[in-house]
Amino acid sequence: MARAEIAARTLRTDRWWLPPLTTFVGLLLISIYAAFRTFQGDFYWVDQYHYLTPMYSPCLTEECVPAAAHFGQWFPALPGFLTPPVIIIPFLLGFRITCYYYRKAYYRAAWASPPACAVAEPHSKYTGETKFPLIAQNLHRYFFYAASVLLLINIYDAILAFGTGVGLGNIILLVNVGLLAAYTLSCHSCRHIAGGRLKHFSKHPVRYWMWTQISKLNNRHMLLAWTSLIFVCLTDLYVALVASGTISDLRFIN
Amino acid sequence: MSYQGKFRVWRGDDSGGALEDFTVEVNEGEVVLDIIHRLQATQAPDLAVRWNCKAGKCGSCSAEINGRPRLLCMTRMSVFEESETITVTPMRTFPIIRDLVTDVSFNYTKAREVPSFAPPKDLAPGEYRMQQVDVERSQEFRKCIECFLCQNTCHVVRDHEENKEAFSGPRFLMRVAELEMHPLDTADRVDQAQDDHGLGYCNITKCCSEVCPEHIHITDNALIPMKERVADRKYDPIVWLGNKLFKR
Numbered sequence: 001m002a003r004a005e006i007a008a009r010t011l012r013t014d015r016w017w018l019p020p021l022t023t024f025v026g027l028l029l030i031s032i033y034a035a036f037r038t039f040q041g042d043f044y045w046v047d048q049y050h051y052l053t054p055m056y057s058p059c060l061t062e063e064c065v066p067a068a069a070h071f072g073q074w075f076p077a078l079p080g081f082l083t084p085p086v087i088i089i090p091f092l093l094g095f096r097i098t099c100y101y102y103r104k105a106y107y108r109a110a111w112a113s114p115p116a117c118a119v120a121e122p123h124s125k126y127t128g129e130t131k132f133p134l135i136a137q138n139l140h141r142y143f144f145y146a147a148s149v150l151l152l153i154n155i156y157d158a159i160l161a162f163g164t165g166v167g168l169g170n171i172i173l174l175v176n177v178g179l180l181a182a183y184t185l186s187c188h189s190c191r192h193i194a195g196g197r198l199k200h201f202s203k204h205p206v207r208y209w210m211w212t213q214i215s216k217l218n219n220r221h222m223l224l225a226w227t228s229l230i231f232v233c234l235t236d237l238y239v240a241l242v243a244s245g246t247i248s249d250l251r252f253i254n
Numbered sequence: 255m256s257y258q259g260k261f262r263v264w265r266g267d268d269s270g271g272a273l274e275d276f277t278v279e280v281n282e283g284e285v286v287l288d289i290i291h292r293l294q295a296t297q298a299p300d301l302a303v304r305w306n307c308k309a310g311k312c313g314s315c316s317a318e319i320n321g322r323p324r325l326l327c328m329t330r331m332s333v334f335e336e337s338e339t340i341t342v343t344p345m346r347t348f349p350i351i352r353d354l355v356t357d358v359s360f361n362y363t364k365a366r367e368v369p370s371f372a373p374p375k376d377l378a379p380g381e382y383r384m385q386q387v388d389v390e391r392s393q394e395f396r397k398c399i400e401c402f403l404c405q406n407t408c409h410v411v412r413d414h415e416e417n418k419e420a421f422s423g424p425r426f427l428m429r430v431a432e433l434e435m436h437p438l439d440t441a442d443r444v445d446q447a448q449d450d451h452g453l454g455y456c457n458i459t460k461c462c463s464e465v466c467p468e469h470i471h472i473t474d475n476a477l478i479p480m481k482e483r484v485a486d487r488k489y490d491p492i493v494w495l496g497n498k499l500f501k502r
């Protein structure tokens with residue numbers, strides 16, 4: 001028996017192409033900005049107020065301004081156009097790329113698989129996440145562990161910056177780690193590890209409670225994914241502007 | 255309060271068909287199914303449509319309205335402009351029987367492929383005791399009315415007929431999750447989900463959750479937790495080590 005003969009790719013009459021287009025443009029702009037800042041290799045540290053942009057934290061190579069290398073310079077200077085963040089970016093990027101929300105976002109927006117619900121995808125074959133390379137999405141868990149460590153370092157940086165007083169930059173760094181923490185905690189892997197994997201919640205009241213709280217955050221995972229991503233860029237931009245002397249930090253105390 | 259609405263309804267069977275234009279009376283408070291019934295009563299007595307409860311509970315009247323998979327009986331006419339032409343087509347993913355009626359037996363086959371509830375051997379029916387917090391997750395999935403809109407919308411089978419063999423679809427992966435999370439089920443469902451029901455085909459793009467008339471969080475609460483269990487089993491040595499060390 002055959003399917004109903006309907007030639008149109010979709011009969012949807014709403015602007016179904018708008019959300020994937022917006023997502024695509026948003027992700028593209030952010031990627032361009034992040035790539036530019038990564039390879040700029042400068043203006044990541046404000047010596048006067050101890051602001052370190054999250055994009056360069058931890059700064060681990062010999063190129064790093066010594067004061068910005070909170071954990072020491074573990075690696076020799078990198079050759080050519082490489083800059084300190086290339087050591088941590090694979091983890092940060094890996095975390096976002098394998099994130100269940102971003103997967104949905106770019107599968108739809110960049111790969112049109114599907115572009116929107118009930119709109120036919122242009123590919124003739126589809127194997128989903130069953131084969132290499134996409135089967136590697138199952139590694140999200142590791143990136144979650146790695147990103148959690150980087151988050152703790154960002155929190156440490158944000159607290160350290162209070163050593164010189166309080167300025168607008170401190171507030172921005174603090175909000176940034178708050179959003180990053182909310183995003184990381186709301187992760188599906190985190191929800192699973194905290195309690196989701198249990199069969200009997202009644203035997204593990206504490207983990208059940210954690211799972212309940214994380215589930216609430218998890219409901220907002222998409223929102224947190226976007227706000228934390230945009231805010232990291234804004235934080236970085238603020239640090240870059242202050243570090244380059246383009247603007248001066250607004251100081252509240254000292 | 256009533257107006258003449260413009261409709262395009264797919265008519266035909268497995269040998270072919272086309273969209274047919276109709277102008278029908280629409281009254282205040284009506285749903286799309288009312289209009290289809292009026293068509294049957296006035297202009298197209300042989301128009302085939304499957305329905306039963308007209309209350310969004312039997313899951314019979316699934317179709318596509320302006321290209322969006324929906325229940326005919328739960329789509330209010332008031333969401334459309336009076337000037338709009340409303341297109342009603344059968345579900346695309348299943349073989350057509352006639353007009354708006356499709357053959358959904360793919361779903362019954364997939365349902366039979368999920369091994370049934372396996373309680374502990376030493377418990378007789380009637381002796382089952384469970385705590386509410388332990389059954390809550392499975393209960394969400396029991397809200398399903400088996401309308402198969404999720405199955406119809408999922409691009410894995412909608413756009414790739416050849417995947418029907420390997421992929422059970424969101425409805426039945428959710429059934430696997432329901433049993434996996436059930437406090438008294440003893441069967442091992444994790445490998446099954448990946449190997450027998452094609453969980454890996456799902457790319458979590460959430461169209462099933464988007465169209466579910468019961469608003470079940472299919473992707474977030476069933477599919478992703480199953481993917482995480484598969485990751486536990488197949489891809490996470492830290493969990494493996496933790497299990498060895500702390501024997502929970």
Ligand code: SF4
Pocket residue numbers: 407408409410423424455456457458459460461462463473477
């Ligand atoms: S989330 Fe998975 S199961 Fe649901 S529609 Fe998308 S691909 Fe299909």
Ligand code: SF4
Pocket residue numbers: 313397398399400401402403404405425462465466467468469470472
């Ligand atoms: S899960 Fe939702 S969409 Fe799928 S069959 Fe059940 S009620 Fe319908």
Ligand code: FES
Pocket residue numbers: 095098099100101102140144183184186187188189190221
């Ligand atoms: S699911 Fe998005 S960060 Fe883990």
Ligand code: FES
Pocket residue numbers: 305306307308309310311312313314315316325326327328
């Ligand atoms: S007729 Fe029962 S759900 Fe629509």
